[in-house]
Amino acid sequence: MNEFTSRIPDASVRRLSLYLRFLEDFERSGVTSVASVALAERGGTTAAQVRKDLSHLGSYGKRGLGYSVAELTGVLRTVLGLDSTWRVALLGAGRIGTALFEYEPFRRRGFHITTVVDNDPCKVGTRLGSIRIxxxxxxxxxxxxxxIDLVIVAVPAPVAQGLxxxxxxxxxxxxxNYxxxxxxxxxxxxLRNVSMLVELESLSYDLARHRP
Amino acid sequence: MNEFTSRIPDASVRRLSLYLRFLEDFERSGVTSVASVALAERGGTTAAQVRKDLSHLGSYGKRGLGYSVAELTGVLRTVLGLDSTWRVALLGAGRIGTALFEYEPFRRRGFHITTVVDNDPCKVGTRLGSIRIxxxxxxxxxxxxxxIDLVIVAVPAPVAQGLxxxxxxxxxxxxxNYxxxxxxxxxxxxLRNVSMLVELESLSYDLARHRP
Known part of the structure; x- marks a missing residue:
């Protein structure tokens, strides 16, 4: 266990992941300290929510002074486990698997896909990038x-559970799981599930609400 | 506006979308009525949460009798806007765009990608499936x-806002937005954002918490 032992709620963890992205943007633009309201605006949430999310990390930031971008970035990287390299296996070298494999930000964040497996004899033995399937x-x-530390499942639904x-x-x-x-x-x-449909359906919910 | 005018919270809409998937599975297996606890188990949530989510739809289901699978499926399809066909444009025919285009469940749910645009002269004029880019x-x-009703953004970050x-x-x-x-x-x-990183980072958060 690391020092952050009490589990942060899932929704907060997701927002912390977003805040980290914004903080890195701020850092690149030379911004050194940032108010909760600035993170809230970029994340489409409230300053109170940002403060509550960040309170899970301990006491960073001072009222009126904002958060140190460098310090908070470092803390978030540690808490989110991004100061390590994680070895990732990709199960399934189909369309989605291949798109994930080539998604450059994964590697930049320390997620290294070192292993790819597939059951298609035409694919086995060929290469995806430098990796032999x-x-x-x-x-x-x-x-x-x-x-391997972490597995990405990108196989058809019927075979996923067995794998x-x-x-x-x-x-x-x-x-x-994709x-x-x-x-x-x-x-x-x-386990985290990524559903390609959930987001789309939540949009069609909005469209349906406003249809004439 | 349709009859469901007060906005259902985002997190509930996402869960409704999952429940619909489970109900369709139940329907295929010949199950005709289902208790909230069965939906809760499949969705990794509690029966109380399921009842609360479904209460946004009005009063379906009776204590002790469970929900009619057929009725609830129909209501969810209507509420989520899945009784319509939505015309979708895909911006960007790169790896992610192509994977999304070929993701068969989109079409089955009524999301028809009828339009694909790209800025790559080598791609423009060629076909993705039956669609000319x-x-x-x-x-x-x-x-x-x-x-077009709905747009999927699958272009590089720097050009997304302009498009x-x-x-x-x-x-x-x-x-x-991808x-x-x-x-x-x-x-x-x-707007819904799909971040390929958020889910992965929430997993590395869990891994980091438990590392020795």
Missing amino acids: RDQRELEDALCEDR VDRVVAVGIKAVL APVQLRLPADVA | RDQRELEDALCEDR VDRVVAVGIKAVL APVQLRLPADVA
């Missing part, structure tokens, strides 16, 4: 040999 | 001719 049957070996069971069996504790299925995992494995 | 310079014409300003100027009211940048939009335009 391995056979899904070698999944356990691949995860262990490459000392993830094998991932969990070798002791992986973090899964990012497959459109609710995975069942032991309580000590962190 | 149009020049970004013709953006306004494309949006109007194709009677979206043009989208808003022709009266589009819904934007799904560009890693906070867009500024008028208050009457619905």
